[in-house]
Amino acid sequence: MFAPIVFLTTLVSLVSAESRAKNPALNAALRTAASNYDRHDLLPKDSDWVHDFTKHTDFTSSVGAVLTADGASMPALQGLGMTVSLLKLAPCGMLPPHLHPRATNTVTAFTGNTTTWMIGENGVRTIVTQLTPMKMTIFPAGSLHVMQNVDCEPAILLSALNSDDAGTLNILPALWTVPEDIIRAGFGRKESFNPQEVGMAIPRVGTGAIIGSEECKKRCGIKPSEG
Template identity: 30%
Template sequence: MISRFFILSAIAFSSVAAQAQLISELLDLPTDISRIAILPDAAFKFDFVNDIPARTTGAAGFSSSANSETMPATIGNDISITAGFLGPCGFNTPHTHPRSPEFNFVTNGSLITGMIPENGAQYVFNEVFTDQATLFPEGAIHFEYNDRCEPVTFVAFFRDSFPGVNQIAQRFFGFPSDVLSAALGIDESEVQKIAKQIPDNVAFALQECTTRCGISRANQPTKQLESLVAAGPASNSTNTPPNSTTTTTTTPPSTNNTNTNTTTNSNNSTNIKPNSTTNAISNGNDVTGNLDVAGDDQNKGLIIGLIAAVGVMGLGYIVIAVLALFRRRKGGKGTARGYVRTGETFAPGGVYDSEKYELPSEHLRTPYDPPSGSH
């Protein structure tokens, strides 16, 4: 039995590795012709029901996606499709697609749909019947659920070969508990209790539907919850997943001045997180940023360099001002030497009106003046 398990695991691993290698080669090829040349004919066909790696399964149904990861032939074609198989009261929980809008076509039965595109936008609600479709804009939070006691199937079209999907509840509770506590206005212990109850997608819908159809909502799987929770803003360590056993994580003193011990009991009797933002502040740690010595030296060097540059620029301006003043004074003296008076002094022997310009007694004689009586 054990050997069979290892054989199946080895086969699965080799299949995944081969698929990854094929995707890498397709992404490097420049044209569709070159991509088609390395793909077998079967690569252009997809089984939405039996292709298990493409499925996302919950208690009330499953969805299956043909995209660049599960169907490499979509690479370069900017298209992907997700087929949803919702059982009675099946609920495709609120989610977004970060890289594409969604055009959702109902093949049988009907779906209740709702969306909120963004902050400030109104809530859009519809019931979509067989052979009808609805549009969800790119990035809009939306959901679909089957309000009937019979299965429903839909086909969702995307304009990207890997549009991505972000399940709101499961991903939201992947944030640190102290962040969620502040965002929701509840105690951290309550955050853990809520997180443990988030069902996998596809989940069961409203209580009214499950009661009407005789379905129990209890014991739904919760494996899709974000298990690896990032540390709070004041820490570099990693929080413990909610369902794990008691663990301890210690940050080496060489990388952080604060030793970190994180203990989480599976029964939630204690939930001590010294790494949270609140505890970091209460312990006197500098949450806004502890610059190391190297960082301080770099900042000081930058400041000194800026001061030196400003000083050199100021000295240059002073030198330019002194040179400009010197040239102005030098130019003024040259202009004064070049100035001459009008009248007989300017043109000796010329005809001029002496009374208009100066008195005869004020005439200046020069060696070039004609002798007296020569007129």
């Protein structure tokens, strides 16, 4: 008898608070506004047109964070087809394997040295880039991608997506919401592979960032308890 779901809480953890509109009624009204004049009437304050990334609860996270301005967090973006995220990566900070189902993503580095990996679909080669300051790369819609700051100093990058509701799917936490025997079969493993044990070690989505590879942690002198 297999467990139907390895983590009952994982599905909830895949949805961040940022994904939900702060004022759904305002977002709905902006979607159906008859004209630009009507949109402006719904956004009457100058402050409606400013997003302060420093006010985000994860701005000072020790592992880094994805700080997002989209239709949900900044209603003025509703219907404009754009999301902008500030990516803060701690030394060895990483954005785990994920994809955006509804948007193409460009990422530009301002500080640090970030390695990216992108896989567009089965059979195509993995694209590897090195984002040092003032360099940009592209992750087409639906492509799987991973990023890690390989420096021992923090990195700052800016992410832009061509949707105000791009969505993010973190691959490993998502996979671990299906039955254990399906996971085991997918990995081509039998009894020697314990999905429950492996799944418990997968970081939750959290701030969107985690501390990355053991090689980087060792090189930068990051203790296991810090990662």
